[in-house]
Amino acid sequence: MTLMQALLDIIETETSEQSPNYGLLLLWASLSNAVPIAFWTIGFVLSQPSIHKAIMESISSVFGTAGKDKIKVSEDDLKKLPLIKWCILETIRLRAPGAITRKVLKPVKILNFTVPSGDLLMLSPFWLHRNPKYFPEPELFKPERWKEANLEKYAFLDGFVAFGSGKYQCPGRWLAMLEIEMCIILLFYYYDCRLLDPLPKQRSLHLLGVQQPEGQCQIEYTRRT
Template identity: 35%
Template sequence: MSFGLFVLFILLLFVIYLVRHNGWLGSKAGHPYPPICKGLPLIGSALEFGKNPLKFLQACRQRYGDVFTVLLPGRRMTFIFAPAQELRQSFFNGSPSLISFTAGVEPFTCRIFGMSKKDFSLAHRSLLTALRSELGAKHIPQLAQKLINQYLLSFRTVWGKESEGDAYHLLTKTLSDASLRVIFGDEFANASPSLFKDFVDFDDWFELAATPMLPHFLLRPFVTSRKRLLETISQNWKYAKNAPIYKLTEAYGNDGNVPSLLLTALWATWSNASSASFWTLIHILADEKVKVKVLAEVEQTCPLLLSSKTELSVEWIFSHLPFTAYCVSETLRLCASVVDIRKVLEPMQFREFTIRKGDYLCISPAASHRETTVFPKSEDFVPDRFQKLGTHPNALFDKDLFTFGGGFYKCPGQLFAMVEIVLLTALVFYLYDVQLVDPIPKMKESQAVGIKRPSCSCRIYYLWKRRLAGMEVI
């Protein structure tokens, strides 16, 4: 073969590679591959996506349509946009032979929590099953009463009678103390005094640490905090024997991986609820009409809420604090995760496109929640939109809202999360006069996963306004 023919042969192979890699031809079934947002050589669209993922995806959708593929280092992410019912059918309830939640999140979670893929796959199913049972509706009355008791304790020890403080810190400390004692038990909490500080450090680095191609040796604060958390949990998890979380260890039955498994549960318990509680409080304070409605509701309900004679069932809480619950739902609409992910196991068709095996199939809850045809004034905080629909606050997440996911892998703590945020919001407004000191901060634009955090601190001023049995001196 002459040198010229050899060069021509190499060029032909290169062209074939480009055609197959970039989807210029359709699939073997005759359906085209989605259009590709290629970005830069080697890194793809990593810079644009990392800077502001929601803005980037909205721009891609405007340019390419409802189905497109984004190239990132080492992965292809195909995003689909559609009405809620279609997404639930194709994404959340898609055939397990075609798409997999576990395979989709393994590369991220295994790096974060230090478990092998095999162990994570087994543990994740145990985690879901155990938490659905222990945090389900039948246990809510007991859990809700414990939450209230812990909130009242935090008002004494963390908030005090009158002060000015960072709202995110106050709510994070209050929620984390309460949920740790409710789910992990008092003995475990008492034996783990450094847990909160180490977790804050761990969570601050969470998203960077989950990045597949970023070596952890560059993230020393994350590595150090994770090591401390796993050591603390390893030393103390048996103190949780009488707590709901212990059922999880019984279901899993592998002591060697219990610390990593419980760290997963701890992250799920703490990370998103704090941000959701913060934004709920801040949005209510920023809208006087909404605040007046919340105050009227809590004035009527909280005396009953604090009565030992009231059984705090799910229906009682949502029927007596419906507007407060709608405020939480609206917050979870506005601040939802930018990306939810599955792994494509076999070539699959979505509308007129074929999505390749090995792609990550993605939806964007944050973008879907901004569909103006479904949510008019979609960038505004309008809890009345749900009240007018008359839909149960918790049922909204089975319809148009994707904050808690869907299908088998829907968040098992959805009900508990709603209850803990509703109760905390109600008690703060019932027991304190609260005012904003700083302007409402923007959400952290670079965050792609989880409830959005604030981009900066936001102070509130608060003053105790009640005479409450056992809390006269605060």
């Protein structure tokens, strides 16, 4: 049983005192992270015509060109659409939370400082993801950099810590990724989309949850036939 399954079992148990807590946690994770990342991913893709075209062509190669038929997306289908997952991960890299917090279990030495056990340590994925040592041209949206990640073995690129690290990573990370992948596939299969407004900048650094847009962004969409 995975940690995610265990959390869902707790939520579904009416007698569990922790059910409201975990239910609120899942609600917050979806609204503060998954939904904004879907917005940013769609915006980044539409703002770069070559990437948008490549995604549309890959979707057509798997599901056909018409957008009027109902489709079922299988695991094998997702494996044929790696560019979509790369776009999502690149979006997460650029719009990661400002900080994540972890409790220090054992004293750890960082340069000349020793952080004692019991203290809380804050790490900034937002700034680490802009370190050119790990991500050359860090401010550019470059999904192709994720070719180097071993995603089939659930390994991200070095320096990528949006979900935490080690055994304490976000338990819902792959569920969230799957939901966003499905959203993008279905949107671009059924609709032709284009930006009507420039993609907004992000607001001032947002510590908790994904970075939020500075303003609205309208798109035009028409049903594909």
